[in-house]
Amino acid sequence: MKYSPLLLLVLTMTSCRVATPLPHTIVTDPYLTGKCFPPDRHDAFRVVHAITATIRGKSSSFIGVTVADVPADRIRATLLSVEGLVLLDAVDDKGSITVYRAMQPFTSARFARGLFDDIELLFFPPRGDLTGARIGANGTVTCTWVDHDHIFKKNAFPSGETVIKEYDSDHRDMRRVKLSPPIIKGFYRHIRMDSYGLGGYSLSFDLLEGEPLEQEDGLFSQ
Template sequence: MKIITFCLIFLLGTVSCTSLPKIGPVNLSTIPEIHRRCSDVFLEGKWQLDHLIEFAMPGNKKSFVRGITVISYEERKIESVIMTIEGFVFLDAYYDQKVIINRGIPPFDSIDFVRGMMDDIKLMFFKPETDPIESGISGDGEYICRYKNDAHSLMDVITTNGCNWEIRRYSPDGALVKTVKADQCRILPGSSPKIGFPGRIKLASRGIKRYALAFELKGAKRLKKN
């Protein structure tokens, strides 16, 4: 538990010096296709996801925990259980407009820690509630959609082939705060037939308190709505 505590306590995020990239123009007839591709990145409906979560340790060592997450896109709800590989649950939390901690072993009973975790889950799996404020192509020729949320931060969704996609979150002044990169496509019942389901997701937070997490998909099941 001490190892897990040392690493996961860094789930508080911050600042970076990377500037906001420019979006290249495209023909207006291409915009609907770009928006569709960006939307396909995110899950629809209600899902239960089982991930093996890897995080880096000092000395280039790695440690692992298991995460079971239930997400409901339409309701914007999240249920999350984090446990050791052996099955010891050290966090059981819920998000429905606010964070509710059902079980938390210190320091994972910190409301700030759990808010940060839920924020990461929303970033990875929830489509923005607003339409893109700008769409086009990146400097590498990839489709890109830019969104602005209520906190005035910016988010880019960048799509390439299949489920190889990337999400970048920026502060209001354009500094890169977090990145999410997905690959290793898997076709699962209920997932997008166009791009498949990402078998691996890597999340990185930048700034003074940095952390990096890798999510390896072990199982995914579409659930019926309550």
């Protein structure tokens, strides 16, 4: 059976996870904790990106619309073709995914799961316990989270650039996100995400528009 590159990308967006919790201690210093959770992040927002997905050197373009309510742990994601065709429209409500609309080959539950995992990494505070926090001599804030068998390390540089890396329990690279300023209305102008491993892929996000949401007005329902 011959798979298209993007379909391979889709099928590999989720990975097997080893159920071995990592030992850790939790940072409780409120000053350091505050540095790791920037207060200017929007709780609820809508953002539109031009997305370029690349796997094995082959690229494809999309438009992504994301509506998120971080405290409620809800995301609605709509993936469009450049021509405006809705390829996928789905909601992740506390980990429970409902697909409202999907076209082949974007209909698989694995694709939706992978999509929401990527969105969470981009826009949500890392899951798990904050196990490390320090401020370097040059002002770089480095924070580490452990979520069961995953490690997230975030470096927020004085330049405004932020890099988030995800490792597995063996400290192998899983995903890397680079958020590049300028920051417009609280949203980074450019984001690049790389996923490593056998089905590695990269996603490039260019901000088209973004805004905080005061009321969700049924945006998560069909």
